[in-house]
Amino acid sequence: MNKQELFGYMPAEPYRTAVAYFSMEYAIDQSLKIYAGGLGFLAGSHLRSAYHLQQDFVAVGLLWKYGYYDQLRDTTNHMTAAFIEKNYSFLTDIDLTFSVIVHQSPVHVKVYLLPPATFGCAPLFLLTTDIPENDELSRSITHRLYESNEATRIAQNIVLGIGGAKMLDLLALTPEVYHLNEGHAVALNFYLYDKFKDLAEVKKRVVFTTHTPEMAGNEAHSFALLDTMSFFYHLTETAVKALLSLSGEQFNYTLTALKFARKANGVSKLHALTAQQMWGGNAGICPIIAITNAQNxxxxxxxxxxxxxxxxxxxxxxxxxxxxxxxxxxxxxxxxxxxxxxxxxxxxxxxxxxxxxxxxxxxxxxxxxxxxxxxxxxxxxxxxxxxxxxxxxxxxxxxxxxxxxxxxxxxxxxxxxxxxxxxxxxxxxxxxxxxxxxxxxxxxxxxxxxxxxxxxxxxxxxxxxxxxxxxxxxxxxxxxxxxxxxxxxxxxxxxxxxxxxxxxxxxxxxxxxxxxxxxxxxxxxxxxxxxxxxxxxxxxxxxxxxxx
Structure with missing residues (x-):
C-alpha cells in the first residue's frame, strides 16, 4: 500500500520510523462509537497529533458492531444499557479478507479503513468478524467492546493482536515498531516470534504502554484456556513458559508484554513509579519510563x-x-x-x-x-x-x-x-x-x-x-x-x-x-x-x- 495514498502525505523527516499502534478502543468522533473511556480518548488524541505532525503511524483496532453500549434511561429514570447496531458509511472497504485461528478453527476477518482526511487522524484499520463467511459464534467476536464472556474476550484479543499483525504483513505495511496500548493485543508477540524464531528479534520491534496501577485490573487468564483458544499461535503452553520464564496457572497480559517489549511506559510520572514497583521484581522485564498522557x-x-x-x-x-x-x-x-x-x-x-x-x-x-x-x-x-x-x-x-x-x-x-x-x-x-x-x-x-x-x-x-x-x-x-x-x-x-x-x-x-x-x-x-x-x-x- 502506497504511503502517499494511505496518509495523504509523505512522513516528515523526524517521524519516518514506521509505527503500528494497537488499541481496543479509539475515541475519534461522536459518530464512530468504538470506545468506552479514557483509553480510547487518549488513543483518539494521539491519532490526531500523529496526523498533524505527519508521522509514519498507522493504528489497528476492532470494528465493534454494537459499540460499548448506548446509555439510556428505563421507565423508572434509572440507567439502562442498550446494544444498538452501528453502521458507518464513511469507512472504506479495502477489499481484504483473511483468516486467523481461534479455538483451533479458522475465523474470517474483514478489514475497513478510516481514511485520515475524514476526521484528521492517522490511518485507522478496523477489523471485523461480523461477515457472512463466519458462523454466528465467530461473527459475535467483534460485536461488543469489553464483552463479559471470557472466551469471547480472548477471541477479541487474538483477532486484534494476531489478526492485526497478519493484516499489516498482507498489506506490505510491516512496521519497524509495534506499539501495544495496554495488553489486549499481546498475542501479536507470538505471531512475531513465529515469524522471527528469536525473542531478541521480537524485542527489537515491540513497545508497550501500561495504564493500570492495580494488580487486579491487569488482565489474566488461565494458560490452559488460552492454549485451547489458540492464543499462543504455534507455541505450546510449555514452550511459552520456557521462552518467557513464566510459571503458575495464570497468564498475565501486562507481565508478558513487559517481557516481550524492549521498552514500556507508564502514563504519568507517578504511575511509572507505581508500575516499576508492581512489576520490577519479575526477571526479564523491560525498562518502564514515564510518558504522561495528553489530549488534543x-x-x-x-x-x-x-x-x-x-x-x-x-x-x-x-x-x-x-x-x-x-x-x-x-x-x-x-x-x-x-x-x-x-x-x-x-x-x-x-x-x-x-x-x-x-x-x-x-x-x-x-x-x-x-x-x-x-x-x-x-x-x-x-x-x-x-x-x-x-x-x-x-x-x-x-x-x-x-x-x-x-x-x-x-x-x-x-x-x-x-x-x-x-x-x-x-x-x-x-x-x-x-x-x-x-x-x-x-x-x-x-x-x-x-x-x-x-x-x-x-x-x-x-x-x-x-x-x-x-x-x-x-x-x-x-x-x-x-x-x-x-x-x-x-x-x-x-x-x-x-x-x-x-x-x-x-x-x-x-x-x-x-x-x-x-x-x-x-x-x-x-x-x-x-x-x-x-x-x-x-x-x-x-x-x-x-x-x-
Whole structure:
C-alpha cells in the first residue's frame, strides 16, 4: 500500500520510523462509537497529533458492531444499557479478507479503513468478524467492546493482536515498531516470534504502554484456556513458559508484554513509579519510563474561549463561558427537567465510572451536602455523568443511587449518554472540574486536561497527571489527602470534609467575590496545560523516547 495514498502525505523527516499502534478502543468522533473511556480518548488524541505532525503511524483496532453500549434511561429514570447496531458509511472497504485461528478453527476477518482526511487522524484499520463467511459464534467476536464472556474476550484479543499483525504483513505495511496500548493485543508477540524464531528479534520491534496501577485490573487468564483458544499461535503452553520464564496457572497480559517489549511506559510520572514497583521484581522485564498522557487541544478546546484566554480578555471570556453553560444546560433541562442558571458556579464530576473514582464523595456526609446545595449566599449547581461497565452491578447501582439522591434538588443533575459530544459540552460548560479518586489508584486521568483547555478550574485529588501540573490556588484547587495508613472508609470521611472545606472557604468565595482572581486561576491553568499536556508533545515524545 502506497504511503502517499494511505496518509495523504509523505512522513516528515523526524517521524519516518514506521509505527503500528494497537488499541481496543479509539475515541475519534461522536459518530464512530468504538470506545468506552479514557483509553480510547487518549488513543483518539494521539491519532490526531500523529496526523498533524505527519508521522509514519498507522493504528489497528476492532470494528465493534454494537459499540460499548448506548446509555439510556428505563421507565423508572434509572440507567439502562442498550446494544444498538452501528453502521458507518464513511469507512472504506479495502477489499481484504483473511483468516486467523481461534479455538483451533479458522475465523474470517474483514478489514475497513478510516481514511485520515475524514476526521484528521492517522490511518485507522478496523477489523471485523461480523461477515457472512463466519458462523454466528465467530461473527459475535467483534460485536461488543469489553464483552463479559471470557472466551469471547480472548477471541477479541487474538483477532486484534494476531489478526492485526497478519493484516499489516498482507498489506506490505510491516512496521519497524509495534506499539501495544495496554495488553489486549499481546498475542501479536507470538505471531512475531513465529515469524522471527528469536525473542531478541521480537524485542527489537515491540513497545508497550501500561495504564493500570492495580494488580487486579491487569488482565489474566488461565494458560490452559488460552492454549485451547489458540492464543499462543504455534507455541505450546510449555514452550511459552520456557521462552518467557513464566510459571503458575495464570497468564498475565501486562507481565508478558513487559517481557516481550524492549521498552514500556507508564502514563504519568507517578504511575511509572507505581508500575516499576508492581512489576520490577519479575526477571526479564523491560525498562518502564514515564510518558504522561495528553489530549488534543485543537479538538477539545472551544475556539472563542481559547482566543479570549490568549488575549487575557476577562469580560469576553465570561460571556463565552456563559454561552457554553447555556448550551450544556439545555441538555440538563432535556434529560432532567431542571433549569440551571448561567450565572451560578457549576461543578461537574464526569468520567469513566469506577468505584475508586468515588463519584459520590461529595455526598459522603449527607447533612453537609444538603447544606452545600441549599445555602443561598454562594449557590452551586452540580452535574454528574459517566458510564459504568454494563455488567458491573455495583457501578450501575452507584450511578442510579446518584440519580435517586439528587432527584429532589433543582440544582443537581445526573446525565446519561456520556460520550464524546457530552464530554465536550461538560468540559466547556463547567466552572469547576471535580476529580476525587483514591490516591495512587488513578494512572493518569486526563479529563481534567481538556477541562483546563476550556478555562475550567480543577478541584482535584493530587493523583495521576495532577502532580506534574498542579500549583494549588494558582492553577487549580488541591484536595488534601488522608494518611494512607487509614482504611478506605476513614479516608473517604476525611477527604469529604477536606473537599467541603476547600469548596466553602476557597472555591466559592473566590468565584463570587473575586472574579478577577478566578479568571487568573483559569488563565494559569489554560497556559500550563496547553503545551505540556497537549497530544503533539505526547506524539513527539513517543518517537523520541519509545520508538527510537
Amino acid at each position: 487541544h485543537d479538538h477539545w478546546s472551544d475556539i472563542l474561549l481559547s482566543q479570549h484566554l490568549v488575549a487575557s480578555d476577562r469580560e469576553a471570556f465570561w460571556r463565552r463561558k456563559q454561552a457554553l453553560k447555556h448550551e450544556l444546560f439545555q441538555v440538563v433541562a432535556d434529560q432532567c427537567g431542571k433549569l440551571f442558571r448561567d450565572d451560578i458556579l457549576t461543578i461537574v464530576w464526569a468520567r469513566r465510572f469506577a468505584g475508586y473514582k468515588r463519584s459520590g464523595l461529595l455526598m459522603a456526609e449527607w447533612s453537609a451536602f444538603v447544606n452545600l446545595v441549599t445555602q443561598v449566599k454562594f449557590p452551586v449547581q452540580l452535574i454528574w455523568a459517566g458510564k459504568p461497565y454494563p455488567g458491573d452491578a455495583y457501578g450501575t447501582g452507584e450511578f442510579n443511587q446518584l440519580i435517586n439522591r439528587s432527584f429532589g434538588f433543582s440544582n443537581c443533575a445526573v446525565l446519561t449518554g456520556y460520550e464524546l459530544r457530552l464530554s465536550s459540552l461538560l468540559k466547556k460548560g463547567a466552572d469547576v472540574w471535580l476529580n476525587t479518586p483514591r490516591l495512587y489508584h488513578e494512572a493518569s486521568g486526563t479529563s481534567g486536561m481538556t477541562a483546563a483547555m476550556n478555562g475550567t478550574v480543577n478541584l482535584t485529588i493530587p493523583d495521576g497527571w495532577v502532580p506534574e501540573f498542579a500549583r494549588d490556588l494558582v492553577n487549580c484547587f488541591l484536595i488534601p489527602t488522608a494518611p494512607q495508613t487509614l482504611q478506605d472508609a476513614q479516608k473517604d470521611e476525611l477527604e469529604n470534609k477536606a473537599l467541603l472545606q476547600i469548596l466553602t472557604e476557597k472555591v466559592l468565595p473566590l468565584y463570587y467575590e473575586q472574579p478577577e482572581e478566578w479568571f487568573r486561576v483559569a488563565l494559569a491553568a489554560y497556559g500550563d496545560v496547553r503545551t505540556a499536556f497537549g497530544s503533539d508533545r505526547l506524539a513527539q515524545q513517543y518517537y523520541q523516547e519509545l520508538y527510537a
